[in-house]
Amino acid sequence: MEHVPFPPDLLRLQADWHRTYAALAAPHPVHPTALRRRLLALSGRLLWHPYWSGPAGTPAARVELRRRARALEPLP
Numbered sequence: 608m609e610h611v612p613f614p615p616d617l618l619r620l621q622a623d624w625h626r627t628y629a630a631l632a633a634p635h636p637v638h639p640t641a642l643r644r645r646l647l648a649l650s651g652r653l654l655w656h657p658y659w660s661g662p663a664g665t666p667a668a669r670v671e672l673r674r675r676a677r678a679l680e681p682l683p
Contacts, residue, residue, distance in 0.1 A: 621676035
């Protein structure tokens, strides 16, 4: 699925989701309630993004989006 062009805002949303999830999964997170709320909000925005209403909105495309968003993040 390397050829699928994802909108930049969708890639940013997924990368933000990964960062928020990682912060929440860390031992003793700071402000866990705020992180959970942010994760829920980002999840909703990802789920209802207009990109998914088109023909490219397949499960494989969602997996590819997660893979590409992780590739944007530097490793710890």
